[in-house]
Amino acid sequence: MTVQSIRKIGDPVLRRTAEPVTVFDAELAALVDDLTETLAASGGAGLAAPQIGVGLRLFALNPNLPGNDRKLDHLVNPGLEFPDEQEQSGPEGCLSIPGIYLDTKRRMNVVAKGLTKHGDPVQIVGEGLLARCIQHETDHLDGVLFVDRQDTEGIRRILDTVREAAWSHDRIKISPH
Template sequence: MTVLSIRKIGDPVLRQAAVSVASFDAELATLVKDLNETLMDSGGAGLAAPQIGVSLRLFAINPNLPGNDSKLDHFINPGLEFPDDEEQNGPEGCLSIPGIYLDTRRRMNVVARGLTKHGDPVQIVGNGLLARCIQHETDHLDGVLFVDRQDADGIERILRTIGEAAWAPERVKISPH
């Protein structure tokens, strides 16, 4: 079992737009396996490749999330569509910002299209927690963190909390997304 270190806020790789996966080979299959093992060890809902230091458009999702009827455990080169304007607002956290949860507004429903590790097309129609997870992990692939989606009060709270954390980086940058 290969459990990798999860990068924390302040690491530059978390702020870079990831590159599309182009090779569906044994190296990619190993990366998917390592990403899934790291996710399962962490107990999270999802984990994007940049969070383990790999700037590729790939993320793992917990196959046991409610609504994940396909039991798909990874998604490569995702593209998202939103079938309606319905929103949800609820607690969200991130393995790269441990111990911090803030209400975050997301779309309630999502249609995600992408590829499997074999290069086969796949689609997930998700709502609620599954939709939140897919949007959160896709944000990571674009260099966006959930803290970037907070209002001014939320940003102030999170910066103060991060500054007090034992794992805190020297400097935290919030993006205007």
Template structure:
């Protein structure tokens, strides 16, 4: 296992739609292990493959998140469904945008279906923080960052601040 470098906002890979995983081999299992090791080292709730420069539909989640009854630590090729219209709003951050935490509106409940690193089907039902994490990481797989969920004025304010950061010189509004 290896701790990988986390890409920062402005890196083009963070704005690309990731490719579906089609091969379930040792290389994929190594990627999942590396994502989990990197996530643990960063003390985060989730980490998507694009955040380490790999444009595949894979993310790692902290198995200790509330609502993670299965203790699942990754999901591949996720598809999300929302069983109701209930929403939540609360602080959200991102390992690719260090030090920025913003109130972000998400759905309260989610059903995520995907695959394990062995290609076995899995379903995760989450609420609260677990639902927020699953939605956040799935957004990464679609080239969307949590700052894209801000209103126009808030988004421009954040983008101006990020452009001043040494790693944020190429920050743009998402086309999504």
């Protein structure tokens, strides 16, 4: 297991749709272990494979998230279902956009179906923070960042913060217009 560097906003891999996992082997198991270790080292709630530069449909979850009764720590090829229309709005951040937390609207409840690193089917029912995390990480697999879900004022705040961030100067080119 190796802690990997986390890609930051501006890296093209974060905007690509990830490919489904088709081979369940030792290489995939090692990738899941790297994701899990990198997530643990970062202190985050979740981490998707594109965030470490791998364009595959899988993510790691912090198994200690409230409501994670199964202690699921990863999900491969996730598909989401929403059992109701209930929504939540609350602070959300991203390891690929450090230091920015904005209220983001998400569904309150989710049913995530996917596979383990061994190819076994698994399902997790999440609400609240766990549902938010599952939706956030699944967005990463579709090339969507939480900033894409912001209104105009939220986007302005993000751009102002990113302009000032030391890590952004070599990654993000902001038009003067």
